[in-house]
Amino acid sequence: MAAEGELTSNEYIQHHLQNMVFGKLPASYERADGQVLQESAWTLAHSPQEAKDMGFWSVNVDTLGWSIFLGCLFCFVFHRVAKRVSEGAPSGFANFVEMMVEVVDKNVSDIFHGKSNVIAPLALTIFVWVILMNIMDIVPVDWLPILAQTLSGDPHLYFKVVPTTDPNITFGLSIGVFVLIIFYSIKMKGIGGFIGELTLHPFNSKNIFVQILFIPFNFILEGISLIAKPVSLALRLFGNLYAAELIFLLIAMLGYYQFPFHFVWAVFHILVIPLQAFVFMMLTIVYLSMAHDTH
Amino acid sequence: MNFNATLIGQTFAFVVFVWFTMKFVWPLLLKQMHDRETRIADGLAAAEKGQKALEEAEIRLTELVDEGKQQAAEIISQAQRRGDEIVEESKSTAKSEGQRLIHAAEAEIERDKTQAREDLRKEVATLALAGVEQILMREVDRNAHNEIITKLSSEL
Numbered sequence: 001m002a003a004e005g006e007l008t009s010n011e012y013i014q015h016h017l018q019n020m021v022f023g024k025l026p027a028s029y030e031r032a033d034g035q036v037l038q039e040s041a042w043t044l045a046h047s048p049q050e051a052k053d054m055g056f057w058s059v060n061v062d063t064l065g066w067s068i069f070l071g072c073l074f075c076f077v078f079h080r081v082a083k084r085v086s087e088g089a090p091s092g093f094a095n096f097v098e099m100m101v102e103v104v105d106k107n108v109s110d111i112f113h114g115k116s117n118v119i120a121p122l123a124l125t126i127f128v129w130v131i132l133m134n135i136m137d138i139v140p141v142d143w144l145p146i147l148a149q150t151l152s153g154d155p156h157l158y159f160k161v162v163p164t165t166d167p168n169i170t171f172g173l174s175i176g177v178f179v180l181i182i183f184y185s186i187k188m189k190g191i192g193g194f195i196g197e198l199t200l201h202p203f204n205s206k207n208i209f210v211q212i213l214f215i216p217f218n219f220i221l222e223g224i225s226l227i228a229k230p231v232s233l234a235l236r237l238f239g240n241l242y243a244a245e246l247i248f249l250l251i252a253m254l255g256y257y258q259f260p261f262h263f264v265w266a267v268f269h270i271l272v273i274p275l276q277a278f279v280f281m282m283l284t285i286v287y288l289s290m291a292h293d294t295h
Numbered sequence: 296m297n298f299n300a301t302l303i304g305q306t307f308a309f310v311v312f313v314w315f316t317m318k319f320v321w322p323l324l325l326k327q328m329h330d331r332e333t334r335i336a337d338g339l340a341a342a343e344k345g346q347k348a349l350e351e352a353e354i355r356l357t358e359l360v361d362e363g364k365q366q367a368a369e370i371i372s373q374a375q376r377r378g379d380e381i382v383e384e385s386k387s388t389a390k391s392e393g394q395r396l397i398h399a400a401e402a403e404i405e406r407d408k409t410q411a412r413e414d415l416r417k418e419v420a421t422l423a424l425a426g427v428e429q430i431l432m433r434e435v436d437r438n439a440h441n442e443i444i445t446k447l448s449s450e451l
Binding site for chain 2: 081175
């Protein structure tokens with residue numbers, strides 16, 4: 001429910017979908033409230049337009065902050081469980097952590113047949129971190145923004161809580177995976193092998209001239225399939241969570257009628273949260289094992 | 296969807312978290328779980344061994360009890376036999392002792408009887424002699440007649 005009565009539903013949704021952006025505005029820039037800057041300044045954006053005008057070198061403070069906070073939470077909690085020196089049976093929470101580790105370990109050893117110290121921890125990090133980021137979606141959409149607005153004293157503060165509804169976050173993850181894909185491809189097959197993989201498949205010929213003709217065509221095909229991996233990875237996660245968040249926002253505008261709807265959608269969404277995290281993890285493992293396999 | 300430096304920040308954070316997990320979380324957790332697995336397997340094996348030992352001990356126990364029972368029964372029957380023997384023995388001893396006592400008493404009586412008869416015979420001879428002496432007065436040659444009397448008395 002919109003706390004600010006003067007907002008139309010359209011404005012309410014747009015407000016919720018805008019990140020809190022911190023960046024540099026150029027000199028003599030006219031701000032959202034009509035004020036004109038004397039000189040360039042680092043500041044928080046007060047409108048979507050300002051956020052856009054800050055260009056690439058600006059940061060979504062809210063989603064990146066939550067993302068890093070949740071990542072730290074994951075590291076802290078798992079490290080504590082890992083460090084504890086208990087000889088006896090594990091307690092409830094340690095059981096949960098170990099269950100996660102077991103799921104990841106089993107999937108990694110099922111899919112990835114090479115030897116790597118990175119894949120399993122990587123998969124665990126992705127799985128738990130993405131779950132944590134997705135779970136922020138369950139928190140009723142107005143709670144944390146209103147809390148932040150109250151604490152900061154700015155009633156129009158943008159505050160987006162669910163990191164995975166920000167494409168920057170999901171692409172940030174998938175770029176990391178993409179770099180690893182390339183790293184493993186080159187490590188296992190050499191630079192020549194990697195370039196060969198990109199240019200000599202799927203069409204090849206014994207005739208050297210025909211082969212040369214095939215190379216650009218192959219490169220386009222393989223290049224697209226390579227680029228499609230991180231893009232699909234990031235867009236799948238972003239799309240699912242963004243859509244779910246949007247529906248939560250629509251439900252939140254129903255006033256008191258929202259409660260049953262919110263409950264039903266939240267229950268449904270509980271299925272989506274770990275599923276998306278699991279899919280992200282599984283595809284990461286699959287892509288990396290594909291990069292790792294030599295033909 | 297406007298991309299900005301959040302992308303770089305997130306990628307960097309991702310790398311740091313993966314590195315942290317790789318260094319400080321995953322190996323520790325895996326080692327811990329592996330250790331516990333080994334410990335549980337060991338415990339189960341030990342329990343099985345204990346179970347087996349218990350079963351063996353139970354079998355041995357039954358054997359021992361049976362053996363003990365058998366031995367006890369043997370000892371009891373031996374004791375009974377021995378008791379019977381002792382009773383028999385003492386019975387026969389008593390019997391023979393009694394017999395012996397009876398024999399001794401009889402011999403004693405016999406001896407006494409002979410003695411008495413001897414004494415009596417002597418007495419009778421003396422008496423007879425005295426009587427004859429009385430009757431025949433002094434005519435009787437004591438030495439001549441003594442032979443006859445002795446002969447008589449031996450015939451008694």
